[in-house]
Amino acid sequence: MLFNLNEFLMSISFALDFVELDITGATSNHSKRVSYICYKMGENLGFTSNQLYDLTALAILHDNGVSDKRLHDKSLGTSLNNFSLIERKKEHCIVSEKNIKSFPFSTNVSDVLLYHHENYDGTGYFRLPGPNIPLMSQIIHLSDILDITFSLDHLNNEEHNKLLSFINDNRNIMFSDDIANAFLNISKHKSFWLDLKTMFLTTALKNLIPSISIECSFKELRSMTKTISRIIDSKSPYTQLHSSELAIKIEKLAKYYGENEDDIYKLVIAADLHDIGKLAVPNSILDAERKLTLDEYEVIKEHTYYTRVALQGIEGFEDIVEWASNHHERLNGKGYPFGKIHTELDFNSRLMGCLDVYQALTEARPYRPSLTHTAAMQILNDMKNDNLIDSKITEDIDYIFGSNSFNPFK
Ligand SMILES: [Fe+2]
Ligand SMILES: [Fe+2]
Ligand SMILES: [Fe+2]
Ligand SMILES: [Fe+2]
Structure with missing residues (x-):
């Protein structure tokens, strides 16, 4: 059968955003919003359609390890009910990377999720220096940080300015110049901010994700x-x-x-x-x-x-x-x-x-x-x-x- 991976991923994004519903009592559509920003940045940076597809998929899946019960264990120093605290533990990167090993990506995406919290100056969880951090990890990192730090759903003027200062202040610290510039380019237009609003986000993302259908049997689908x-x-x-x-x-x-x-x-x-x-x-x-x-x-x-x-x-x-x-x-x-x-x-x-x-x-x-x-x-x-x-x-x-x-x- 001809299988539309986009539809499958959107479903996964609903499920992964359910996790947030459990942990925080509310869903902020984190994985969908991160995916939308990543796609736009990848497009701005000249990604091919296969790379864009993989980047969007990885962005949807980037925190899949957060649901792992072991990360909610008090011995890891995380409270039972705090999503962002779990995000602050490098273990969720290891689990997220491991969980997607059999997912059928079409480009080389190894270690992208493992390193999605690395800072460009080498002060991330794994202390990887900037040039060694996979580009997709860098894009996910910026999108992720912005969604965690700011209410992208409804930014007023003052917060918008704070966000721009945050990007510029963190050039070559959290993000490379290229990544910072890519974000500034895509966020110039009003439509970008409207797409990020919860009421438009799903449709915006659906319209954006490259429509890739693959001919596969149910047996092959099973690996996903x-x-x-x-x-x-x-x-x-x-x-x-x-x-x-x-x-x-x-x-x-x-x-x-x-x-x-x-x-x-x-x-x-x-x-x-x-x-x-x-x-x-x-x-x-x-x-x-x-x-x-x-x-x-x-x-x-x-x-x-x-x-x-x-x-x-x-x-x-x-x-x-x-x-x-x-x-x-x-x-x-x-x-x-x-x-x-x-x-x-x-x-x-x-x-x-x-x-x-x-x-x-x-x-x-x-x-x-x-x-x-x-x-x-x-x-x-x-x-x-x-x-x-x-x-x-x-x-x-x-x-x-x-x-x-x-x-x-x-
Ligand atoms: Fe059941
Ligand atoms: Fe069951
Ligand atoms: Fe994360
Ligand atoms: Fe995240």
């Missing part, structure tokens, strides 16, 4: 979604393997049912992305070692709605959106967020729903240890009897993943 699944799973210590294990198991079951290769990989991609909406759920809820309050449970229930919102703009992802975001719907209509009933849940939605329960039960949670296959099956069987999940699929999960069964799919 695996990257995203790593970002999702790293959000909580309790879900480090959740999406990746679910993807392995769903591939096994789909092969058992004789599904065709496209559907198998669509299911694997759906498993990779099914909990992308959890990026918006605070860790204080996901990792709570106590019973959740009713209000907190309501917040948990929002995550599949966000999954749908994040994925629904991607052409060719129609089945994936359904299978990924229906995983908490139940046959009797008691699921969430839509309360769909059995006639609205196709086989692969049911498969995802059943297997997600099984996968979650066999993992440890803050309030209980991991369950054995037998204990998990007891719960699945109760759910089956209550007409919550599909009975045939429940039996097949027992057959395929049970320790006493002999089958070629294990």
Whole structure:
């Protein structure tokens, strides 16, 4: 199929900006705004369309490591709720760089994210001297700093002047002359500042990102979604393997049912992305070692709605959106967020729903240890009897993943 990477990246940007929603309680559209500025600067500096595409993608992904639960650990000196403090730790650069290793960039972009906080005078996290800092890292650095330091969404005249002084004062300290000049060039026009306003930003970015479509199979697309699944799973210590294990198991079951290769990989991609909406759920809820309050449970229930919102703009992802975001719907209509009933849940939605329960039960949670296959099956069987999940699929999960069964799919 012809796959539009732009649409995919815009979805990723929604999800990555969800992380901010969790950490700060509000989203400032940081990754989108940084991407917009980077694109304009790259264009001004004469980048080719492939370089522009990669730069925009990297800008969207530049802080992907911020969701990593390990960076929220007090031992690293970061408070649980401070996005900018996490940005001030070099660990997020290392994690961000590592997470994107399998992303299909078309130019050489190694170490761009690793060095996205280096200052031109060599005083950054890794003390890299200016000329050795990749150009794309330098562009992301300036865009990032400006968005963190100033309210680019609504600058008044006085703040605008402060921003210009900031750029000029930091020439050859934070940024090279060329980078500073590129920014001054692109920011001359009124339209630049209007595009940065939240209400216009998404459209402006969509119109700008080079429209690159690639001919690829769902199997090939998987290398990208695996990257995203790593970002999702790293959000909580309790879900480090959740999406990746679910993807392995769903591939096994789909092969058992004789599904065709496209559907198998669509299911694997759906498993990779099914909990992308959890990026918006605070860790204080996901990792709570106590019973959740009713209000907190309501917040948990929002995550599949966000999954749908994040994925629904991607052409060719129609089945994936359904299978990924229906995983908490139940046959009797008691699921969430839509309360769909059995006639609205196709086989692969049911498969995802059943297997997600099984996968979650066999993992440890803050309030209980991991369950054995037998204990998990007891719960699945109760759910089956209550007409919550599909009975045939429940039996097949027992057959395929049970320790006493002999089958070629294990
Ligand atoms: Fe950063
Ligand atoms: Fe950032
Ligand atoms: Fe979920
Ligand atoms: Fe899940």
